[in-house]
Amino acid sequence: MTMSGLISKKSLIAAASATVLAFAANPAAAKDIVLGASVQLTGPVANTGRYYRDAYELAVEKINAAGGVKVGNEKRKLVLKIYDNQSDVNLSVRQYTQLVSQDKVDLLLGPFASNFALADSAVSEKYKIPMVQGGGASDQIFARKFKYIFGTLAPASNYFASTIEMMKGLKPAPKSVALLYADDSFDVSVGDGTRPKLKAAGFNIVMDERYSTNATDFNSLLSQIRSKNVDAVLVAGHETEILNFIRQAKSLTVAPKMYSFTVGVPSEDFRKALGKDANYAFGMTAWLPSADLKDRWFGDAAKFEAEYKAKYNYEPDYHAASGTADVEALAQAIENAGSTDPAKVRDALAKVKFDSIYGPIAFAANGQIDLPQTVIQVQGDKLVAIHGTKGAMNPAKYPMPAWNAR
Amino acid sequence: MDLLLQILINGVLLGGLYAVMALGLALVWGVLNIVNLAHGAFIMLGAYLSWHLYTYLGIDPFLGLPITAVVMFAFGYAMQRGLLNLVVKAPMFNTLLITFGLEVVLTYLAQLAFSADFRTINPSYAGNSIQLGMVVLPLARLLAFGIAIILTLAMWLFLLHTRLGRAIRATAQNLVAARLYGVEPRHLYAMTFGIGIGLAGAAGGLYGTVSQINPYIGATLTAKSFAIAIIGGLDNPLGVIVGGLFLGIIESLAVLYIGATFADVASFGVLVLVLIVRPSGLLGKTA
Numbered sequence: 001m002t003m004s005g006l007i008s009k010k011s012l013i014a015a016a017s018a019t020v021l022a023f024a025a026n027p028a029a030a031k032d033i034v035l036g037a038s039v040q041l042t043g044p045v046a047n048t049g050r051y052y053r054d055a056y057e058l059a060v061e062k063i064n065a066a067g068g069v070k071v072g073n074e075k076r077k078l079v080l081k082i083y084d085n086q087s088d089v090n091l092s093v094r095q096y097t098q099l100v101s102q103d104k105v106d107l108l109l110g111p112f113a114s115n116f117a118l119a120d121s122a123v124s125e126k127y128k129i130p131m132v133q134g135g136g137a138s139d140q141i142f143a144r145k146f147k148y149i150f151g152t153l154a155p156a157s158n159y160f161a162s163t164i165e166m167m168k169g170l171k172p173a174p175k176s177v178a179l180l181y182a183d184d185s186f187d188v189s190v191g192d193g194t195r196p197k198l199k200a201a202g203f204n205i206v207m208d209e210r211y212s213t214n215a216t217d218f219n220s221l222l223s224q225i226r227s228k229n230v231d232a233v234l235v236a237g238h239e240t241e242i243l244n245f246i247r248q249a250k251s252l253t254v255a256p257k258m259y260s261f262t263v264g265v266p267s268e269d270f271r272k273a274l275g276k277d278a279n280y281a282f283g284m285t286a287w288l289p290s291a292d293l294k295d296r297w298f299g300d301a302a303k304f305e306a307e308y309k310a311k312y313n314y315e316p317d318y319h320a321a322s323g324t325a326d327v328e329a330l331a332q333a334i335e336n337a338g339s340t341d342p343a344k345v346r347d348a349l350a351k352v353k354f355d356s357i358y359g360p361i362a363f364a365a366n367g368q369i370d371l372p373q374t375v376i377q378v379q380g381d382k383l384v385a386i387h388g389t390k391g392a393m394n395p396a397k398y399p400m401p402a403w404n405a406r
Numbered sequence: 407m408d409l410l411l412q413i414l415i416n417g418v419l420l421g422g423l424y425a426v427m428a429l430g431l432a433l434v435w436g437v438l439n440i441v442n443l444a445h446g447a448f449i450m451l452g453a454y455l456s457w458h459l460y461t462y463l464g465i466d467p468f469l470g471l472p473i474t475a476v477v478m479f480a481f482g483y484a485m486q487r488g489l490l491n492l493v494v495k496a497p498m499f500n501t502l503l504i505t506f507g508l509e510v511v512l513t514y515l516a517q518l519a520f521s522a523d524f525r526t527i528n529p530s531y532a533g534n535s536i537q538l539g540m541v542v543l544p545l546a547r548l549l550a551f552g553i554a555i556i557l558t559l560a561m562w563l564f565l566l567h568t569r570l571g572r573a574i575r576a577t578a579q580n581l582v583a584a585r586l587y588g589v590e591p592r593h594l595y596a597m598t599f600g601i602g603i604g605l606a607g608a609a610g611g612l613y614g615t616v617s618q619i620n621p622y623i624g625a626t627l628t629a630k631s632f633a634i635a636i637i638g639g640l641d642n643p644l645g646v647i648v649g650g651l652f653l654g655i656i657e658s659l660a661v662l663y664i665g666a667t668f669a670d671v672a673s674f675g676v677l678v679l680v681l682i683v684r685p686s687g688l689l690g691k692t693a
Contacts, residue, residue, distance in 0.1 A: 042514060044622040046522035087622075183667050211666030214626060216617055219416035219544075220661035227409040243524055243618040250533035251544030251616070252416075273524040273618060277533065403533065 032079040033069060033340055035060070035330060036105030038095035038120070040112050043087025044214075047239065047269065048319055049112045052135055054312050055323030056080055056109055062297045062307075069331045072338050078331065081105055089119050096123040105129075106340045109326050112319065114138035114156065114186035121149040130346040132329050134322030138189040142366040148342075150349050150363050152322045152329065154286045154371040156186050157193020160234055162373045163260050163284060164197050166387035167232060170398050174231035174257050178207035180221060181236035187213075190236035190262055206230055213238065218245045222254045233259040239270050250277055250403050257399035258282060265376060266317040266383065279380065280400040284373040287318035287358055288385060295357040297328065304357040318358075325358035332361075408540040413658045415541055421654025422551030425647045426612060427627055428634035429558060430605035436640035437578040437598045438494060443505040445631055446624030447512040448603050452478050452610025453619040454516065457525050467527045467615050468549055474611045475604040482603025486596040494595060509624060516621035527614035550612040554647070557605065561643040574598050633677045639687020648688050652676070 037056060040049025060078045063069065068077040081103055085092035092111050099105045100123065108124050110117055110133020117136025124131035125146045137153035167174055177198055181191035191210065198205055206228050209221060222245075225233060233256045235245060242264045249255070258280075264270040265283025289305035298304040304324065308316040329352055334340055337348035353362045359371050375387035377396055385393045431445045442448075455474045459465040465473070489508070493500045534545040565571040576584040577594055585591065613619070613627070630653075638649025653673050660672035680688065 042517055042522075044620070046517065047524065047620070050522070180666075209666050211661075212670055215666065215669065216626070217416075217420055217657065217669070219420065220413050220658045221666055223409060223412045223416060224662065227412070239524065240618055240620065243526065247526065247528075247533065247616070247618070248544070251535055251546060252542050253535055253537070269523045273526045275526075275528055277528070 032077045033071075033107070033334065034079045034081055034103070034105040035107050035109050035327065036081045036096070036099035036103060037109035038083045038085040038092040038099070038111050040087045040116075041082075041084035043085075044240075045087045045113060045238075048135075048267075049087070051317065051319035052110075052112050052323040053082055054308070055134075055316070055320040056082065056327055058308055058311060059297070059324040059327035063327065063331050066297055070335050071340060076340075078327070080109075085111065085116070089116055092116050093119050093123060096120045100124075100127040100129050107131075107330050107334075107342065107345060109133065109323075109330070110135050110151075112136075114141060114189070115184055117141050117149070117151070118185050121146055124148045128346075129342045130330075130333075130349055132326040132349065134326040135319065136186070138185040139193070139368075140185050140189060142368045146367065148346055149367050150329065151368045152325045152358065152361065153318075153369070154373060155193070155368055156189035156236075158370075159190050159236070159262050159284060159373055160194040160260070161197060162375050162387055162389075163234065163282065164194070164201050164203075166375050166392075166396065167203070167258075168201055169392065170258070170396065172257075172399070175204055176206045176228065176231050177203045178209070178225050178228075178230040178233045178256075179205055179236075180207070180209050180211060180233065182213045182215075182238060182241060183210050184213050187236040187262070194234060194236070203232070211237075211241075213241075215241055216244055218248045219252060222249055222252050225256060226252065226254045231257045235259065236262040239264045239267065243270065243273055246274055246277055246281065253403050255400055255402045258396075259400070260284070260375075265378060268315045268317075271378060271381075271383075276406070278378045279406070280378065280397055282375060282377045282386070282396075284375055285318045286371040286373050287321040288374060288376075289316070289321075293357055293359060294355050295328075296354070298324075298357050301357040321358040325356045325361055328354075328356050329361050409662070412541050413662050414655060415543065417655035417658035418651055419544065419547040419551050419654070420658060421651035422554040422647075423547065423609075423612060423616065423650075424630060424634050424654055425650030426550065426554040426557060426605065426609040428631040428638070428646050428650060429554075429561060429643060430602035430609070431628075431631040432635040432638065432640050432643070432646050433561070433605070434599055434602035435635060437574055438490075438595055439498070440490065440494070440501045440505065440599075441498070441632070442602070443502060443628055444508040444512060444624070445505075445602075445606055446627035446629075447509045447516075448478065448482070448606040448624075449610040449613060449627050450516060450619065450621065450624045451481075451512065452607030453527070453614040453623070454520055454525070454610075455607065456611035456614050457527050457619060460527050460529065466529060467611050468553075471553070471608050471611045475608040478607025478610075479600040479604030481600075482606075483596045483600035485603070486599035487592070490599065491592060491595060509628070513621050513624055520621060522620060522622075525614070525619040526617075527611070527619070529615070532615050544616075546612075546615045550616060553608070553612060554650070557608065558643045558647045561605075565643065570594075570597065630673075633673060635687075636677055637680045637688060639684075639690025641686070641690050645687050645689035652688065 068075040083095040108131035112135035114136040134152040137156040181187040260282035266285045291302040293301035333348035337344040459470040536543040634649040638645035657669040
């Protein structure tokens with residue numbers, strides 16, 4: 001009697017809640033909005049992966065402190081659900097699948113790195129849950145006509161565009177160029193985008209070499225650079241490779257007139273590891289913490305930088321700014337859509353337009369943002385902006401002196 | 407011509423570094439029949455140890471190598487007595503599993519302890535070089551190469567001419583007979599493993615002066631060491647030098663003539679070839 005009473009009560013509750021779930025337009029109504037992501041917190045790229053977790057957390061905290069996200073007439077808080085993918089692409093795909101199919105998160109934030117975003121965006125596309133990712137710049141991610149992937153890193157193919165603009169104005173002008181790139185999705189896109197730009201600008205490409213990701217020995221390539229007397233070396237690779245490249249350039253006394261790297265230069269940790277040897281290296285960033293970049297939640301980018309540094313005890317770079325913009329883009333799109341319905345948020349994202357700490361956010365038809373890269377250079381212990389959209393900003397230290405003349 | 411000469415020298419110097427990395431792995435494999443998948447993780451720990459000695463105590467990375475080697479030796483000895491000895495008689499699969507597990511644990515402990523930040527051991531002379539005509543010899547690599555040769559020769563003499571060295575070889579050849587002659591295998595195995603890890607630690611110190619350190623460098627270093635040990639053969643430390651040099655030169659030439667993506671293809675291609683043609687290694691006894 002008691003037993004059957006209990007059972008029937010239980011099944012009643014179950015039936016009732018199922019009905020509520022089935023009939024509610026939004027199962028999470030009046031509840032927190034859950035944003036899911038799988039990020040590299042351990043493994044070989046944990047060093048950059050942490051920017052994304054830290055940025056997501058700071059942005060969510062800030063938006064919630066301002067009352068949360070306005071959906072229709074109510075304010076709802078954001079909640080993060082982050083998994084550590086151990087720098088393993090296959091694991092990250094499984095985790096995104098789990099996020100949407102079992103954890104039932106509302107919307108997705110991205111992982112770091114193009115090869116991850118390339119694989120993970122297949123999950124967001126399949127389940128039709130929008131993913132805003134700030135870690136993958138490869139043009140490949142956006143070349144598949146996917147509707148649910150949005151990216152806040154500028155296209156990889158344009159990374160060296162501003163550098164090439166700057167190179168045209170250098171005196172004495174560099175003539176011969178070596179283009180080296182790692183064999184992964186992002187760096188191949190950089191290489192493919194840079195090659196025609198170099199040719200159009202009249203530079204002579206004397207070396208065009210693809211190398212294995214995680215290569216540690218660059219002595220052979222460096223010896224060729226010296227033997228061909230290359231003026232400018234452009235490298236698209238990963239921080240570990242670029243660290244090795246610069247250290248080995250020094251030990252083989254290879255000093256071209258200039259060298260520039262897609263990653264590393266903006267990161268404090270990278271410059272620290274190299275110490276004085278980082279000097280003269282060029283790089284690029286789509287973001288500098290300027291007070292001119294106004295933001296609804298943080299005030300401006302300079303304030304964001306200060307808050308980020310106070311909370312995490314290291315400097316944010318463009319990865320962190322891009323990750324922050326991803327959370328803001330989702331928040332803004334939810335408000336514009338007046339709903340957390342994935343399809344509605346997706347349509348709102350496609351039309352979104354607002355100013356953020358990262359810059360003006362708006363997505364092209366393929367889902368990718370377009371931001372110009374500012375050329376930066378390590379000068380002494382400072383990072384100096386050299387060349388932006390409006391031309392020269394500060395004088396470049398060029399040509400780079402020989403290693404024994406520093 | 408100058409380029410080819412430079413590339414060959416790069417290859418030789420790289421090979422010296424490879425040889426020190428593989429020396430410990432080959433020793434442990436040859437004597438204990440354990441393929442130590444955590445070998446690269448021990449190299450990584452040695453690199454961090456050298457980095458700490460240099461950064462916080464100002465001890466020169468090359469002069470600090472004996473300290474690193476001794477500390478790592480003690481660590482290796484304890485690891486063998488406490489953990490690996492449990493599986494030394496077990497099938498190969500078990501030892502692979504336990505050393506794989508050890509690799510994962512050491513790597514992630516290193517991330518917890520040292521963070522994923524990149525480190526370099528960068529004394530003022532690390533980037534110096536010696537110019538000989540048109541050829542450049544990077545100083546740190548030259549030192550690493552010299553140390554590799556010294557360690558290998560020392561290892562060779564030790565195995566041939568000391569009581570302990572002979573006991574180690576005897577155990578590798580015939581455990582029962584060695585025991586009859588009074589060899590205590592538990593201590594001996596731990597000594598061997600300790601020496602192997604001490605060598606890995608020294609290799610780590612050298613690696614940190616020419617490359618960068620982070621908790622995840624281990625796996626690739628294990629793979630490289632494994633290839634060198636197979637190419638060189640396990641019977642003789644001199645084989646490891648030959649294997650290292652061979653691999654270093656092949657990789658450098660592959661980058662020059664075929665393309666930089668083919669360095670790994672070339673080195674593992676050579677590995678396969680050696681396995682087919684000379685399964686006990688270039689200097690190994692032919693079966």
